[in-house]
Amino acid sequence: MTRRLALAAALALALAPGVPAAAEWSPSAEALARLARGEVHADVMSDPAGADGLVHGAVDIDAPPAVVWSAILDCGRAGRMAPGIRSCRITERDPAGRWDVREMTVQWAPLTPTFRTAFRSEFEPGRSIRFRCVSGDVRFCEGQWRLEPLGRDRTRVIYENRASSPLSAPAMVTRAAMRRDVARALKALKRESESRPR
Secondary structure, X not given: OOXXXXXXXXXXXXXXXXXXXXXXXXXXXXXXXXXXXXXXXXXXXXXXXXXXXXXXXXXXXXXXXXXXXXXXXXXXXXXXXXXXXXXXXXXXXXXXXXXXXXXXXXXXXXXXXXXXXXEEEEEEOOOEEEEEEEEEOOOOEXXXXXXXEOOOOOEEEEEEEEXXXXXXXXXXXXXXXXXXXXHHHHHHHHHHHHHXXX
16 A cells, blocks of 8 residues: 555544444643644554554634634535545434534545445534544544643644544555544644634
8 A cells, every 4th residue: 555545544534423332532731732832733553542643633723612623614615625525415413403413535645445434423512512423435434532621712623533444454544644634634623613704
């Protein structure tokens, strides 16, 4: 498998939503120091439960939670969050707005395979999005986005995901690609959120 194919798989994993397996992750002192410097935190480790990667990420954004929430759920702008996303569409939706099912297709570069993943997200409006893969090329994913207000107009976003790759690749390659792409996605979320009208 080429490095580009491994990165394409990782990108699909990095942006798919899920439900954490255990206690919710909180940023370490090292991660908090990065956030205080205006950086993003992204870490991927091996998953003792068997997924290819256990992802933890965080970013502080100069926008209120409602604006960040809107950016995360904006299917039409998903490609701005990660250039490999070719399409995002909502295939099912709860009339009361408590959940939806989304399908994404991802292609890292021309002549590489296109991956499809469908995931169900459950919403606690303005606070959390819990997701899990329900079909497609990604064998397994579950995680969440959490939004924590930091004063009136700032938000800390916490991202967690346990995921398996749709391709066979060395674990170190997959985890490195996931770490890079999660960091890029969090930076893009910050950029998109801070540029939106309040």
